[in-house]
Amino acid sequence: xxxxxxxxFLAALTLAAQQGGSPDPLQIISPxxxxxxxxxxxxxxxxxxxxxxxxxxxxxxxxxxxxxxLGSDGLISGAPVEIGDxxxxxxxxxxxxxxxxxxxxxxxxxxxxxxxxxxRYPKITGQRIEGAARVSNQTGQDFDFTxxxxxxxxxxxxxxxxxxxxxxxxGTVDLExxxxxxxxxxxxxxxxxxxxxxxxxxxxxxxxLVTSERLQVQVGP
Numbered sequence: 001x002x003x004x005x006x007x008x009f010l011a012a013l014t015l016a017a018q019q020g021g022s023p024d025p026l027q028i029i030s031p032x033x034x035x036x037x038x039x040x041x042x043x044x045x046x047x048x049x050x051x052x053x054x055x056x057x058x059x060x061x062x063x064x065x066x067x068x069x070l071g072s073d074g075l076i077s078g079a080p081v082e083i084g085d086x087x088x089x090x091x092x093x094x095x096x097x098x099x100x101x102x103x104x105x106x107x108x109x110x111x112x113x114x115x116x117x118x119x120r121y122p123k124i125t126g127q128r129i130e131g132a133a134r135v136s137n138q139t140g141q142d143f144d145f146t147x148x149x150x151x152x153x154x155x156x157x158x159x160x161x162x163x164x165x166x167x168x169x170x171g172t173v174d175l176e177x178x179x180x181x182x183x184x185x186x187x188x189x190x191x192x193x194x195x196x197x198x199x200x201x202x203x204x205x206x207x208x209l210v211t212s213e214r215l216q217v218q219v220g221p
Contacts, residue, residue, distance in 0.1 A: 026051035026094055028104045035109040036065075036080050037139070046074035048102070051094030060103055061089030065110050080110045113139045114196045114205035116147075119176050122190040122211055127219045129161055130180030133192055133209065136173045143168040143196030143205070149179040150193075153186040154214075161190070168196060187214045 027050050036042040048055050057074040064070065065086050068078035074092070086108045093101040115136040122131035129151050137143055149162030162179025179192075192209040 024050035026100045026102045037113040044076045048092045051100050052096035056093045060091040083110045111138045116194045116207040128182050132178040134174045134176050137168045141198045147194045150191045151188040
């Protein structure tokens with residue numbers, strides 16, 4: 001048996017072994033997704049290794065928040081329009097024959113970066129409308145924060161019944177801001193507008209509250 005034949009024979013054995021070898025086990029190696037902010041653009045890349053690339057991804061259980069999607073390339077993207085904790089099952093499928101697939105449960109947390117709620121719903125006391133709002137900064141940055149509360153009467157005339165401007169520090173939760181003012185007789189809708197600005201990144205967060213019914217001031221001029 002000459003050396004050339006032996007070399008060809010050994011090379012053929014090596015190639016056959018490589019072709020018949022099993023790929024590494026398919027694994028999902030993504031960390032937990034970053035939290036998403038309400039109505040803000042979001043992207044998170046799922047990742048896998050092993051198996052036979054390329055991979056295909058899909059949602060096999062649960063539902064992503066409205067405004068978001070999972071691409072076949074594993075990119076979760078969009079701008080969520082609802083808050084909450086969304087538990088979903090993602091499945092990755094490789095390109096092997098037969099194909100391998102693997103699933104993993106993940107939780108996507110969607111929060112409002114600037115959360116504003118009534119803590120004391122506006123009400124009439126004599127000829128005064130008064131109430132309070134609680135505000136939270138759920139980001140990792142301080143806000144240059146402004147809150148304006150207006151009472152708008154039946155002919156559209158607006159009267160300020162609350163105003164504050166200060167730094168709302170990161171991580172602030174349920175800070176109560178009271179408001180109130182004496183008003184002429186009339187029927188009023190209360191509008192509250194809050195703005196948090198991050199000057200370093202030119203990001204602005206807004207929130208608005210409006211009373212669901214008109215408030216009637218019965219006494220006064």
